[in-house]
Amino acid sequence: MASTSTVTVPAPGKTEWDGGVSPMNASYGKLMMWFFLLSDAFTFSALLITYGLVRSSHKAYEGTVDAFTFSQAYWPIPEKVFEAVPFFHGLNAPLVFVGLMTFILIMSSVTMVLAVEAGHRMDRKAVEKWMLWTIIGGFTFLACQAWEWSHFIHGTDGGSILADGTKIFGANLSINQYGPPDFAAFFFFITGFHGFHVFSGVMLNFLIYYNTVTGVYERRGHYEMVEKVGLYWHFVDLVWVFVFTFFYLV
Amino acid sequence: MAHAEDAPQVTVLPPDTAKIKKLWTVAGILGAVTLLEFAVAFGVPHEMKDLRVWTFILMTIVKAAYIVGEFMHLRYEAKVLLWSILIPMVFVVWMLVAFVYEGIHIDLARP
Numbered sequence: 001m002a003s004t005s006t007v008t009v010p011a012p013g014k015t016e017w018d019g020g021v022s023p024m025n026a027s028y029g030k031l032m033m034w035f036f037l038l039s040d041a042f043t044f045s046a047l048l049i050t051y052g053l054v055r056s057s058h059k060a061y062e063g064t065v066d067a068f069t070f071s072q073a074y075w076p077i078p079e080k081v082f083e084a085v086p087f088f089h090g091l092n093a094p095l096v097f098v099g100l101m102t103f104i105l106i107m108s109s110v111t112m113v114l115a116v117e118a119g120h121r122m123d124r125k126a127v128e129k130w131m132l133w134t135i136i137g138g139f140t141f142l143a144c145q146a147w148e149w150s151h152f153i154h155g156t157d158g159g160s161i162l163a164d165g166t167k168i169f170g171a172n173l174s175i176n177q178y179g180p181p182d183f184a185a186f187f188f189f190i191t192g193f194h195g196f197h198v199f200s201g202v203m204l205n206f207l208i209y210y211n212t213v214t215g216v217y218e219r220r221g222h223y224e225m226v227e228k229v230g231l232y233w234h235f236v237d238l239v240w241v242f243v244f245t246f247f248y249l250v
Numbered sequence: 251m252a253h254a255e256d257a258p259q260v261t262v263l264p265p266d267t268a269k270i271k272k273l274w275t276v277a278g279i280l281g282a283v284t285l286l287e288f289a290v291a292f293g294v295p296h297e298m299k300d301l302r303v304w305t306f307i308l309m310t311i312v313k314a315a316y317i318v319g320e321f322m323h324l325r326y327e328a329k330v331l332l333w334s335i336l337i338p339m340v341f342v343v344w345m346l347v348a349f350v351y352e353g354i355h356i357d358l359a360r361p
Contacts, residue, residue, distance in 0.1 A: 122260050241310055
């Protein structure tokens with residue numbers, strides 16, 4: 001009673017497990033950029049969530065907004081801390097400067113996506129133009145951040161008086177005129193880590209710009225590198241959207 | 251002559267005006283939502299804390315969706331790629347809820 005059944009064995013290279021298939025329909029480099037960005041999103045989430053933990057474990061300010069003064073006893077209202085604008089000393093303009101920084105970063109994201117669009121069309125001149133605008137936008141953002149850090153570190157004209165009578169100005173990792181020392185620590189770590197990402201992004205953008213100008217991508221026949229670095233640049237913008245909400249607005 | 255033969259033959263296509271217009275529309279939406287956030291920051295009194303916070307979170311998610319979906323092109327990628335990026339974000343949401351809840355209770359437990 002020998003029974004036989006035929007088993008069809010597909011030839012090598014014919015099944016999904018033999019390679020040569022891209023279920024995600026994206027190139028290796030693009031896929032790896034996506035998964036890197038996912039892991040980077042976890043890092044930024046960890047920082048922002050720790051901020052949420054520490055902030056919610058401090059007393060919130062109870063009085064009216066107009067009567068607000070800096071104190072070590074409660075967490076400050078962010079718009080009372082970030083209210084200065086360069087060249088307008090003494091002007092009370094809450095969140096105006098940080099709004100400008102947000103606008104600059106969103107605009108540089110737009111110029112980046114226009115560079116990607118130009119790359120799809122193999123339009124070298126247009127890629128050069130839009131990459132240059134993106135680099136300028138990134139540098140402007142970094143310059144704004146440098147000013148903001150400098151102002152935060154040096155403090156306001158009046159400073160704050162501690163319980164023991166000492167007067168302190170500005171903030172560093174151990175003292176903070178605006179509120180609990182943790183507030184300054186998170187400002188430095190979160191905006192600093194983001195600023196470092198912007199800086200690396202500008203460097204990568206410059207590399208792409210250089211390769212475009214020297215015709216590397218034209219010889220290669222595609223501008224996929226612009227897309228990959230574009231993904232990174234948009235991610236930096238995305239993180240700023242969250243930092244802006246959770247650090248400056250909430 | 252040899253040099254001219256080596257140079258790549260590149261056909262530059264005309265700008266895709268419909269696509270570019272769409273990108274500027276997205277930029278306009280991002281700008282408008284940011285202005286709306288400012289309106290809430292200075293229009294809604296601080297006493298209505300929950301309303302402020304939830305509006306901010308909602309508007310941030312709207313902006314994030316436009317940046318990831320349109321600028322990063324994720325909306326048009328294969329669905330398996332889209333979900334491999336979005337589903338792990340569940341952990342972030344849970345971590346946020348758990349840690350903020352924890353923080354509130356640290357405050358309550360302080361003498």
